[in-house]
Amino acid sequence: MPKVLRVLLWIAVSLLGALALATIAFHRGEQINALWLVIAAVCTYAVGYRFYSSFISAKVLVLDPLRATPAERLDNGRDFVPTNKWVVFGHHFAAIAGPGPLVGPVLAAQFGYLPGTLWIIAGAVLAGCVQDFVILLLSIRRDGKSLTEMAKSEIGRVGGVVAYLAVLSIIVILLAVTALIVVNALKSSPWGTFTIAMTMPIAVLMGVYLRRIRPGKVLETSMLGFVLVLAAIVGGQWVSQAPTWAAVFTLTAPTLAILIIVYGFAASALPVWLLLAPRDYLSTFVKLGTISLLAVGIVLLRPSLHMPPLTRFADGTGPIFAGKIFPFAFITIACGAISGFHSLISSGTTPKLIRGEKETRLVGYGGMMAESMVAVMAMIAASVLQPGVYFAINSPAGIVGQAPEAAATAISVWGFPVTAAQMATLAHAVGEQTLFNRTGGAPAFAVGMAQIFSNTLGGQAVMALWYHFAIMFEALFILTILDAGTRVGRFMLQDALGHIWKPLGRTSWYPSILLTSAIVVAAWGNFLWQGIKDPLGGINSLWPLFGICNQLLATVALCVATTIIVKMARAKVRVGRARYAFVTLIPLFWLVAVTFTASWHKILDPNPRIGFLAHASQLAASGGNPRLIFNDHLDATVTGALVVMVTMILIESTVECLRVLSGSKTAVTKETPFVMTKLALEEQA
Amino acid sequence: MIKRPCGADTLVREMPAAKVDKARPTEMLALILRACQLLSEAFREIFDESAYQRFLDRNHQESSPNAYAVFRQENEQSKSRRPKCC
Numbered sequence: 001m002p003k004v005l006r007v008l009l010w011i012a013v014s015l016l017g018a019l020a021l022a023t024i025a026f027h028r029g030e031q032i033n034a035l036w037l038v039i040a041a042v043c044t045y046a047v048g049y050r051f052y053s054s055f056i057s058a059k060v061l062v063l064d065p066l067r068a069t070p071a072e073r074l075d076n077g078r079d080f081v082p083t084n085k086w087v088v089f090g091h092h093f094a095a096i097a098g099p100g101p102l103v104g105p106v107l108a109a110q111f112g113y114l115p116g117t118l119w120i121i122a123g124a125v126l127a128g129c130v131q132d133f134v135i136l137l138l139s140i141r142r143d144g145k146s147l148t149e150m151a152k153s154e155i156g157r158v159g160g161v162v163a164y165l166a167v168l169s170i171i172v173i174l175l176a177v178t179a180l181i182v183v184n185a186l187k188s189s190p191w192g193t194f195t196i197a198m199t200m201p202i203a204v205l206m207g208v209y210l211r212r213i214r215p216g217k218v219l220e221t222s223m224l225g226f227v228l229v230l231a232a233i234v235g236g237q238w239v240s241q242a243p244t245w246a247a248v249f250t251l252t253a254p255t256l257a258i259l260i261i262v263y264g265f266a267a268s269a270l271p272v273w274l275l276l277a278p279r280d281y282l283s284t285f286v287k288l289g290t291i292s293l294l295a296v297g298i299v300l301l302r303p304s305l306h307m308p309p310l311t312r313f314a315d316g317t318g319p320i321f322a323g324k325i326f327p328f329a330f331i332t333i334a335c336g337a338i339s340g341f342h343s344l345i346s347s348g349t350t351p352k353l354i355r356g357e358k359e360t361r362l363v364g365y366g367g368m369m370a371e372s373m374v375a376v377m378a379m380i381a382a383s384v385l386q387p388g389v390y391f392a393i394n395s396p397a398g399i400v401g402q403a404p405e406a407a408a409t410a411i412s413v414w415g416f417p418v419t420a421a422q423m424a425t426l427a428h429a430v431g432e433q434t435l436f437n438r439t440g441g442a443p444a445f446a447v448g449m450a451q452i453f454s455n456t457l458g459g460q461a462v463m464a465l466w467y468h469f470a471i472m473f474e475a476l477f478i479l480t481i482l483d484a485g486t487r488v489g490r491f492m493l494q495d496a497l498g499h500i501w502k503p504l505g506r507t508s509w510y511p512s513i514l515l516t517s518a519i520v521v522a523a524w525g526n527f528l529w530q531g532i533k534d535p536l537g538g539i540n541s542l543w544p545l546f547g548i549c550n551q552l553l554a555t556v557a558l559c560v561a562t563t564i565i566v567k568m569a570r571a572k573v574r575v576g577r578a579r580y581a582f583v584t585l586i587p588l589f590w591l592v593a594v595t596f597t598a599s600w601h602k603i604l605d606p607n608p609r610i611g612f613l614a615h616a617s618q619l620a621a622s623g624g625n626p627r628l629i630f631n632d633h634l635d636a637t638v639t640g641a642l643v644v645m646v647t648m649i650l651i652e653s654t655v656e657c658l659r660v661l662s663g664s665k666t667a668v669t670k671e672t673p674f675v676m677t678k679l680a681l682e683e684q685a
Numbered sequence: 686m687i688k689r690p691c692g693a694d695t696l697v698r699e700m701p702a703a704k705v706d707k708a709r710p711t712e713m714l715a716l717i718l719r720a721c722q723l724l725s726e727a728f729r730e731i732f733d734e735s736a737y738q739r740f741l742d743r744n745h746q747e748s749s750p751n752a753y754a755v756f757r758q759e760n761e762q763s764k765s766r767r768p769k770c771c
Contacts, residue, residue: 097770
């Protein structure tokens, strides 16, 4: 294409993006079409990818197409395999896409669609994509080392320990909060519980088919499993209408929590590959399919957003979680904008598959853009709901009351009209007994998704099927995160305990497996139990805690990245300059401001709905449950400990950078020596 | 009145662009096929089918229930340490 045309094209894309952003930012009083959000996101991502990621590739990281990657040098056909960039892109996206970008935006929609959408788009382009891209490349230049190993070797011992503890904490909190989402989605829902229960025998059948009948034909098996799951969803309707069976599958929150805790322990400690591996495949299959379907549904239907751009809850009095837009919108939406957890994937499997350094741009930066788009779709799904319905589903009983009429009145008084009859009709349409007080984000997302799907395909008659399909989709892959996360936590704990007593570090020694599995499950199980016993619904305290953990991990990743970029410039390993470290420094400053302010509020804010300690004092004064008081103190301690640890890594990283910049320390990076690529040259030839 | 075929008196019919138009469907088809192939490869990688094929190639084995059982054991050891993102 001629240069003039290219310039004109990019000017057009930029102008269209600006117009879309202006439309969503300044439109007041009337509903806007969801496509404006999609256009704003796509145009901003396109400009960010074309120009910003190109600048980072050329000037900051100085990608070297002639340098052999670990996938080429260490190719063993197992962990290190040179793979096509689009295949790695798909693999990376499948690994980073979880429930976070779906749930976070739904919860943050209590502020209106505008703050969350702007943060998702800007945060991804300037922070999240940069973090994933830079960490991926740095890991590739270190033979695929993990974030913890890089922190230890490039910053110091404290860095390594802090990164390790931050990862372990985030895993524990993540598992608790995701388990809570499943509990809240399935409690008193015989249809949903039956469908999820059926995924277990279906997975076992898949396992037998995969092992005995068609070894290795995973895609074929997953398709068969998917058909069976669809049958289970249809069967769930019959179960929910048959009084005897409905009673069996109508479970309370504590019962579901106990079942999930037992499941987590069994999945970690027992050799249940027959169940876990096929279910993991099934979950990935459903996840990728549903996300694509949602994208198609939004583009085809072009729904209007009923949620206003800004609600009255920008003042911090929100019913879903208390706190003002700054900092709480920015920790509520983590995965769609920037997620520290991604740095674990970018320094895990993905760097061992990349064929050439240039491909890290597409996989790292581009993969996060795709994840961010999922978050925009979740924001749309939440915002197509009538605000009254959205708040009725997401507000806990502790805020709006248990009785439908009382809850509807409370929400209507806020300025979001809704009636108990309207909610009853909606609950009937989606095949549930009630939709009030279904906190956690998943039910609201499922209702929004069901509305989009049913208007695209099948009409209102199949809305209940779509709703339960959405619930099944969320619960299924949250449960795979639970079993995978518990095992990863168990391995991490075994690695650490192995330093104290060697046998504990042996991953095949059963007493060690049982002990470490029990510790990890007890840790997240405790937070889960705390969540279900919380009169405010649990999400109010646990989701911000999860957001803080996740963003603190991103702070650690950005510290590592900044230190290495400064060292690279000083050591003249690349021609990049130290001042280019701004690409990671700016998001680092932002995250420090966000996480430290949020932590301060969560620990010390005098408002009992925000501050853990104020809530504990309020409970103590009113003779409240000692267990709830202990939980508040525990939450405050965990938050405080994480902040102290991240402060330590910040100080160590700053000192390291200053010493290198002032010349009092020789800059030495731990990159593996340059080896000329053969793959790229062969391809060129 | 003489009926002329649509566009018969325009220059477009005589322009070499017609050649490009003939070539385009083939190029487009090749592009679509390549995209489908890449999608299929991505799915095979995500769902470990490629990993199983590499395992068979590495060990010079044919696919069988026993071979798959050994592959799964080997695969689980590395896979179980991978975190799944939130």
